[in-house]
Amino acid sequence: MRAAHQTGNTLEVSSGREALELSTMRQVTWRILPYLMICYLVSYIDRVNIGFAALQMRSEMDLGNDVFGTGASLFLVTYCIFSVPANLALQKFGARRWIGTMMVVWGAVSIGMVMIDGRWSFYAFRLLLGAAEAGFLPGVIFYISRWFPKAYRGQVSALFLVAIPASSAIGSPISASLLQLHGGLGLSGWQWMFLLEGLPAVLLGVGFVLFMNNEPEDARWLSRDSRQWLQHSLEAERSQIAELSGAKKASVWTALCNPAVIALSLIYAGVISVGICLSLWQPIIIKSYGLTDFQTGLINSVPFCIATVAMIWWGRSSDRHNDRTWHTFWPLALSGAALLAAMVFHSLPAVVVILTLALIGTYAAKGPFWAMVTQWCPENISAVGIAVVSAVGSIAAALSTYLLGEIQKATGSFSLALLPLIALxxxxxxxxxVAGLRRRALEKV
Structure with a gap:
């Protein structure tokens, strides 16, 4: 009887903890995730809308594909340079104030792009925008790791990062429509686009400062029991990561020399480059088949819509199977294979299918990958390590974006210009x- 009574009490306690966990994570998810997704949606629209602006700017200012490729890649140069300093500042000032401030600044820079009048001002504003946005993605990934236990991060990261394909799925027809305002109040269509698409970042940045919290302990909208459970769960996971990785003094050099950070940086170079290059160049590739700006916007949105759905489904699968390695590997392989097929098939329908498969791969990999980053990085270098991974990926994306323009100009072929992406x-x-199998072997010891 006593044993049965004890068993019953144990089941009740277990059931109570599960109910507390579900209730807590539901509140945290609905409070934090939608706002982060909207912020990143706006961030990515401001980052890649240059692809649609180029449809008019190239003819108005006589900018060739090589100039466009250079300008597009310059964003990533300053993005890389300022990623680590921005995340160090985030640790000093807190996520709420720092992320909100970054959003206001990049929104102002995006609006300021209406003043572009040639090659050099184009380059200057892309450099400024890269510096302003540099700390946002690594900062938010770090922010997610402060609120969500690792069992939830695959799906949460995928849902957050779904803003990337969604930005093009939603932004493509919007940007194409704004181009139709050409001539209104004496402004070109691309100027209206920068003006109206930059304003939301400023407003959302102010909202971030007013409504978001730095840590669970600051969340008065959670009950005391919920705050305690969440803090205990996160602290236990951080201790486990520290024991596995070994404690070292936190510094940028420590992060740069950490084997996990090195491996993750090389992996991210492949994950990010395909998505960024296609986001920037895909409108130009599609319009080269003789379509109007509006037709280009509609067709450009199709691959991103499909990639958005695939990204959500794949992130859930990653959490359900508690797997990050294979759920990052297979999408990467799909991207490479799809781009390789572009060497053979050249009709518009075939190209749209190829671009769709490549985008499904690159975006489906992002959720499991960033969940893997927060698990592999030691706690003492977590913020800096995430920023290093983001910075190295940005270097690769900048180089591949630049090379795509140069190779296309030299050969006249977009297919050959995709070779750097295939290699990455x-x-x-x-x-x-190699790194995934080694990591699993260490965890079994």
Whole structure:
């Protein structure tokens, strides 16, 4: 009887903890995730809408594809340079104030792009925008790790990062429509686009400062029991990561020399480059088939819509199977294979299918990948390590974006210009397999 009574009490306690966990995570998810998704949606629209602006700017200012490729890649140069300092500042000033401030600044820079009048001002504003946005993604990934236990991060990261394909799925027809305002109040269509798409970042940045919290302990909208459970769960996971990785003095150099950070950086180079290059160049590739700006916007949105759905489904699968390695590897392989097919098939329908498969791969990999980053990075270098990974990926994306423009200009072929992306996908896949298998072996010891 006593044993049965004890068993019953144990089941009740277990059931109570599960109910507390579900209630807590439901509140945290609905309070934090939608706002983060909207912020990143706006961030990515402001980052890649240059692809649609180029449809008019190239003819108005006589900018060639090589100039466009250079300008597009310059964003990533300053993005890389300022990623680590921005995340160090985030640790000093707190996520709420720092992320909100970044959003206001990049919104103002995006609006200021209406003043572009040639090659050099185009380059200058892309450099400024890269510096302003540099700390946002690594900052938010770090922010997610302060609120969500690792069992939830695959799906949460995928849902947050779904803003990337969604930005093009939603932003493509919006940007194409804003181009139709050409001539209104003496402004070109691309100027209206920058003006109206930059304003939301300013408003959302102010809202971030007013409504978001830095840590669970600051969340008065959670009950005391919920705050305690969440803090205990997160602290236990951080201790486990520290024991596995070994404690070292936190510094940028420590992060740069950490084997996990090195491997993750090489993997991210393949994950990010395909998505960024296609976001910037895809409108130009599609319009080269003789379509109007509006037709280009509609067709450009299709691959991103499909990638958005695939990204959510794949993130849930990653959490359900508690797997990050294979759920990052297979999408990477799909991207590389799809882009390789572009060497053979050249009709518009075939190109749209190829672009869709490549985008499904690159975006489906992002959720599991960033969940893997927060699990692999030691706690003492977590913020800096995430920023290093983001910075190295940005270097690769900048180089591949630049090379795409140069190769296309030299050969006249967009298919050959995709070769650097194929190489990065292959390298990332190999590094992921080696590092992932080694990591699993260490966890079993």
């Amino acid at each position: 996908a292959v390298v990332a896949s190999v590094v992921l397999l």
